[in-house]
Amino acid sequence: MEIIIYFLIFIIGTLFGSFFSLAIYRIPIKQSIVHGRSYCPKCNHKLSFIDLIPVFSYIALGGKCRYCKEKIRERYIILEILSGIVFLLFGLTLKINIYELEIEKLIYFIFGVLFISSLFIIGGIDRENHSILNLVLLFSLISGIGYIIYLYVLHINIYRYIIYIIIMLVLILINTILLKIKGKELYTIQILTLCAYILIFIKEELVILSIIITFLLISIKQMILNRNKKNIVEIKNQNISIGFYLCFTNIFMIILQSYIF
Numbered sequence: 001m002e003i004i005i006y007f008l009i010f011i012i013g014t015l016f017g018s019f020f021s022l023a024i025y026r027i028p029i030k031q032s033i034v035h036g037r038s039y040c041p042k043c044n045h046k047l048s049f050i051d052l053i054p055v056f057s058y059i060a061l062g063g064k065c066r067y068c069k070e071k072i073r074e075r076y077i078i079l080e081i082l083s084g085i086v087f088l089l090f091g092l093t094l095k096i097n098i099y100e101l102e103i104e105k106l107i108y109f110i111f112g113v114l115f116i117s118s119l120f121i122i123g124g125i126d127r128e129n130h131s132i133l134n135l136v137l138l139f140s141l142i143s144g145i146g147y148i149i150y151l152y153v154l155h156i157n158i159y160r161y162i163i164y165i166i167i168m169l170v171l172i173l174i175n176t177i178l179l180k181i182k183g184k185e186l187y188t189i190q191i192l193t194l195c196a197y198i199l200i201f202i203k204e205e206l207v208i209l210s211i212i213i214t215f216l217l218i219s220i221k222q223m224i225l226n227r228n229k230k231n232i233v234e235i236k237n238q239n240i241s242i243g244f245y246l247c248f249t250n251i252f253m254i255i256l257q258s259y260i261f
């Protein structure tokens with residue numbers, strides 16, 4: 001019986017994955033993520049219901065658009081499957097027992113899903129645009145506040161969480177002012193805001209570990225990318241999406257955290 005629930009969680013994960021693709025594509029160009037059916041970016045044809053079924057539709061259509069036969073980027077299906085696996089792994093940590101369903105576990109799962117979703121979208125947008133938008137961080141902040149209220153109800157000391165929320169608020173405010181005055185947000189401040197957000201959900205020692213892994217991954221990637229380059233200017237002008245790596249590692253940290261603690 002539990003197997004069916006875990007299978008459902010995986011399916012829900014793939015559905016979220018297809019939503020992440022849409023959000024990553026639409027938010028930076030200021031399109032609505034709730035209104036308007038998905039469409040093919042090449043021929044602009046609206047997708048039918050059957051085209052929207054994750055993974056299945058990709059396989060059924062042979063990875064091509066039904067209307068213009070343009071190849072669909074593999075990124076979409078990778079994101080859907082990855083999201084399904086992450087949801088499944090996170091769901092498994094809850095050790096669901098349908099005969100004694102605990103409401104506490106369920107609420108924690110919902111906040112976990114919100115956190116994972118924020119990281120998927122922030123990381124995706126950062127990878128594509130080398131920026132984390134203030135707007136997305138603001139939405140994450142709201143999920144963070146919700147989580148703290150939940151902890152407060154459970155009589156957990158929320159002192160340190162309040163500090164992270166205040167840090168997030170101040171940093172978002174600074175970036176909003178910068179956007180007004182200079183016309184652009186500061187990437188460093190965005191990364192710091194993201195770190196404060198992650199600290200609300202993940203224990204400090206695991207966040208430090210994730211930062212170390214992030215820098216290791218970036219160094220390895222840069223070494224591979226730049227192995228043939230001798231020109232220092234060429235190397236200097238590369239944009240590194242730190243936020244993408246931070247999100248990626250911390251999605252696994254929340255799973256790891258649920259197993260350890």
Ligand SMILES: [Zn+2]
Nearest residue numbers: 040043065068
């Ligand atoms: Zn098309």
